[in-house]
Amino acid sequence: MTGAEKVRQAIEEANRKARAALIPYLCAWDPDLETTRALLWALAEAGASVVELGFPFSDPLADGPTIQAATQRALRHQPSLEDFLEFVAGLYAEDYPLPIVVMGYYNPFFRFGLKRFAREAREAGLCGAIIPDLPLEEARPWLREARRRGLASVMLVAPTTPAERLERIAQVSTGFLYYVSVTGITGARDRLPEDLALRLDLCREVSPVPVAVGFGIARPEQVKMLAPHAEAIVVGSALVKIVEAEGSRAPEKVKRFVKDLVSAAERS
Amino acid sequence: MLPNKQGKFGPFGGRFVPETLMPALAELEEAYRRLKRDSGFRRELAWYLREYAGRPTPLYPARRLSEALGGHLRIYLKREDLLHTGAHKINNTLGQVLLARRMGKRRIIAETGAGQHGVATATAAALLGLECVVYMGAKDTVRQAMNVFRMELLGAKVIPVESGTQTLKDAINEAIRDWVTNVETTFYVIGSVVGPHPYPMIVRDFQSVIGREARRQILKLEGRLPDMVIACVGGGSNAMGIFYPFVRDQVVKLVGVEAAGQGLESDRHSATLTVGEPGVLHGMMTYLLQDRVGQIKGAHSIAPGLDYPGVGPEHAFLKECGRAEYVAVDDEEALSAFRLLSETEGIIPALESAHAVAYLVKIADRLPRDTIVVVNLSGRGDKDVAAVRDYLSGKTA
Numbered sequence: 001m002t003g004a005e006k007v008r009q010a011i012e013e014a015n016r017k018a019r020a021a022l023i024p025y026l027c028a029w030d031p032d033l034e035t036t037r038a039l040l041w042a043l044a045e046a047g048a049s050v051v052e053l054g055f056p057f058s059d060p061l062a063d064g065p066t067i068q069a070a071t072q073r074a075l076r077h078q079p080s081l082e083d084f085l086e087f088v089a090g091l092y093a094e095d096y097p098l099p100i101v102v103m104g105y106y107n108p109f110f111r112f113g114l115k116r117f118a119r120e121a122r123e124a125g126l127c128g129a130i131i132p133d134l135p136l137e138e139a140r141p142w143l144r145e146a147r148r149r150g151l152a153s154v155m156l157v158a159p160t161t162p163a164e165r166l167e168r169i170a171q172v173s174t175g176f177l178y179y180v181s182v183t184g185i186t187g188a189r190d191r192l193p194e195d196l197a198l199r200l201d202l203c204r205e206v207s208p209v210p211v212a213v214g215f216g217i218a219r220p221e222q223v224k225m226l227a228p229h230a231e232a233i234v235v236g237s238a239l240v241k242i243v244e245a246e247g248s249r250a251p252e253k254v255k256r257f258v259k260d261l262v263s264a265a266e267r268s
Numbered sequence: 269m270l271p272n273k274q275g276k277f278g279p280f281g282g283r284f285v286p287e288t289l290m291p292a293l294a295e296l297e298e299a300y301r302r303l304k305r306d307s308g309f310r311r312e313l314a315w316y317l318r319e320y321a322g323r324p325t326p327l328y329p330a331r332r333l334s335e336a337l338g339g340h341l342r343i344y345l346k347r348e349d350l351l352h353t354g355a356h357k358i359n360n361t362l363g364q365v366l367l368a369r370r371m372g373k374r375r376i377i378a379e380t381g382a383g384q385h386g387v388a389t390a391t392a393a394a395l396l397g398l399e400c401v402v403y404m405g406a407k408d409t410v411r412q413a414m415n416v417f418r419m420e421l422l423g424a425k426v427i428p429v430e431s432g433t434q435t436l437k438d439a440i441n442e443a444i445r446d447w448v449t450n451v452e453t454t455f456y457v458i459g460s461v462v463g464p465h466p467y468p469m470i471v472r473d474f475q476s477v478i479g480r481e482a483r484r485q486i487l488k489l490e491g492r493l494p495d496m497v498i499a500c501v502g503g504g505s506n507a508m509g510i511f512y513p514f515v516r517d518q519v520v521k522l523v524g525v526e527a528a529g530q531g532l533e534s535d536r537h538s539a540t541l542t543v544g545e546p547g548v549l550h551g552m553m554t555y556l557l558q559d560r561v562g563q564i565k566g567a568h569s570i571a572p573g574l575d576y577p578g579v580g581p582e583h584a585f586l587k588e589c590g591r592a593e594y595v596a597v598d599d600e601e602a603l604s605a606f607r608l609l610s611e612t613e614g615i616i617p618a619l620e621s622a623h624a625v626a627y628l629v630k631i632a633d634r635l636p637r638d639t640i641v642v643v644n645l646s647g648r649g650d651k652d653v654a655a656v657r658d659y660l661s662g663k664t665a
Binding site for chain 1 (some may be wrong): 274
C-alpha cells in the first residue's frame with residue numbers, strides 16, 4: 001500500500017466507526033527527539049488516526065506564536081531532514097501504527113532535493129507531506145515526485161479560495177485535502193467562522209479525497225461541532241501548548257487530552 | 269517581457285505563499301496591470317513624485333570625487349538622497365499607497381529593517397489619510413529608535429517583532445502573517461523588489477523612474493550612454509530601479525554591490541548573490557543566505573538597509589544570465605567611501621549607498637580614461653551619523 005493510501009485508509013477507518021479522524025500536529029524535536037517519540041506513542045494510544053509531524057523552519061510564516069515558539073525550541077537541536085527520516089524509519093522499525101505525514105516549509109525540501117526526498121521518505125515509511133508555502137502553481141515538481149513514490153501530497157485550501165480553484169486543487173491533493181478554517185495563521189481560537197460548517201460541506205462535495213479541517217481548533221466542543229462536517233480534524237497549537245508547559249512530562253497529559261478529542265469526534 | 273505569467277524571472281521569483289494569499293496576489297496583479305495603463309493613475313503618481321517627493325533628482329557630476337580617484341573618470345551621482353524622507357524608498361511607497369487607495373484598501377501594513385521604508389510608508393499613508401501599521405524587528409526598534417519615533421510622529425503604529433532573529437526577515441514574516449489574517453481590508457506595501465509575484469515587478473516599475481531619468485540626463489549631459497552603472501544591493505530596489513531602463517543597452521555594464529560586512533569568510537555579511545545559494549523565502553525563489561539544511565541565516569552589514577538574507581529574484585536572474593555583475597565590499601571599505609564622499613563633495617551618503625561608492629573607489633585605477641560611471645546615491649547619511657561616530661570611536665555599530 002502506498003503512503004497516500006495508508007493516510008486515506010486511516011481516515012476512512014475512523015469514519016466507518018462513525019467519527020471524524022483526529023490528526024494531531026506536533027513539532028519534531030520540541031523540546032527534544034526523545035519526547036517527540038514518547039508523544040507519538042501517546043497519540044497512537046489515545047486513538048489518533050494520522051500524525052502531522054512538523055519539521056522546523058527558521059521562518060514559519062503561516063504559523064502563530066505557539067508553533068513559532070515550538071519551532072525555536074526545536075531548531076536548537078539543528079535538525080536535518082536526514083535526521084527526520086531516520087527518526088521516522090526508527091519508529092516504523094518498532095511497528096509504530098499510525099501513518100505520519102511531514103508538515104514543513106518548502107526550502108528545506110527544495111534544498112534536500114525533491115526527487116531524493118520522495119525516494120528516501122518512501123524508504124523510511126513516511127506517508128506524505130504538507131507544504132504550506134507551496135500553492136498549486138508552484139507544486140508541480142513536488143506533485144510529480146510524490147506521485148511517483150506514492151506519497152500523500154496534501155494540498156491546502158482556504159476560505160479565500162474561489163470555488164473553481166478549490167476544485168482544481170482538490171483534484172491534485174492526495175491522502176486528504178486540508179481545509180484551512182480561518183483566514184489567518186495557526187493558533188488556538190475561541191471562535192471559528194460562523195459559516196465554517198457550510199463551507200466544509202461545499203468542499204466535501206467537490207473533493208475526491210477526504211477533507212480535513214484545521215487551524216484554530218483547540219477544544220473538544222469545537223471538534224464535536226465540526227465532526228459531522230469533515231472527514232478529519234487537525235489539532236495543533238493546543239497540543240504544542242501542553243508540550244511547552246510540561247516538557248518531557250507532556251506525553252501523559254497529551255494522551256488524556258487527545259483521548260477527549262477523539263471521543264468528541266464521534267458523530268452522535 | 270519579464271516576469272512571465274507565473275511571475276518568474278527564469279527560474280526565480282514565483283509565488284511561494286500560503287493558499288490564503290493566492291487570490292489576493294491575483295487581485296493585486298490584476299489591479300496593478302489595469303492601473304499601470306490608466307492615464308489618470310499615472311498622472312496622479314507623477315504629480316506626487318514631482319510636487320511632493322521632489323523629482324526629478326539631479327544627475328550630478330562629482331568632479332572632486334573624480335579628481336580624488338585620479339581625475340581620469342567622468343563620475344555622476346544620481347541624487348536620490350535629495351528626495352523627501354531622504355532616500356529612493358518614497359518612489360515605491362507613493363506608488364503602492366496610491367494603488368492601495370485605488371483598490372479601496374483603508375489599512376496599510378509594511379515591514380521595515382532600519383526604518384527607512386517604514387518612514388516612507390508612514391509618510392505616504394499620512395499624506396493620503398490611510399491607517400498604517402509597521403512591523404519592525406525588536407532589535408531594530410532599539411538600534412533605530414529615532415526612526416520608530418519618526419513613524420509614530422507620522423501617525424503610524426510600530427509593532428516590534430520578537431520572533432526569530434528579531435530583524436528585517438522576521439518583520440517580513442510578521443507582516444505576511446498580518447496580511448494573511450486581514451487580507452480583505454489590508455494592503456501590504458513591500459519595501460523592496462522581493463516577495464511573491466507581483467511585488468518584485470511592481471516595486472521595480474515604481475523604482476525604475478530612477479533609471480529612466482538617469483538615462484535621459486546622461487544622454488543630455490554626455491551625448492552617450494554611460495559605460496557603467498553602480499548601485500548597492502540589499503533587497504535590491506534602488507539597483508533594480510536604476511538598472512532596469514539600461515538592461516537592453518548591452519554596452520552599459522551594470523554592477524550591484526552587496527555588503528561583505530566583516531568579511532565573506534566571517535559569516536557576518538549580507539552578500540547573498542556573491543556567496544548565497546538558491547532557495548525559497550518570503551514567497552520567492554531566489555538566492556539566499558542559508559545553511560546546509562536550508563535554514564535561513566542571519567545577515568550583517570554596517571548598513572542596516574543591506575542587512576537581508578535574500579535578494580530580489582530579478583537580480584538573481586540578471587546574475588545567472590550574466591547581464592549584471594554582483595560584487596561585495598566590506599564595512600571598512602564602505603566607511604572609507606562614506607568619509608571620502610563627505611569630504612570631497614560635501615555629500616554625506618547613506619551607508620548603503622556608500623557601498624556603491626566604495627566599489628568605484630576600489631576599481632577606479634583599472635578603468636580607462638573618460639569612462640562614464642553613474643553611481644546611484646540611493647539615500648542620505650543623516651540617519652547613520654550617530655552609528656558612524658560610535659563605530660569610529662571604537663564601539664560596535
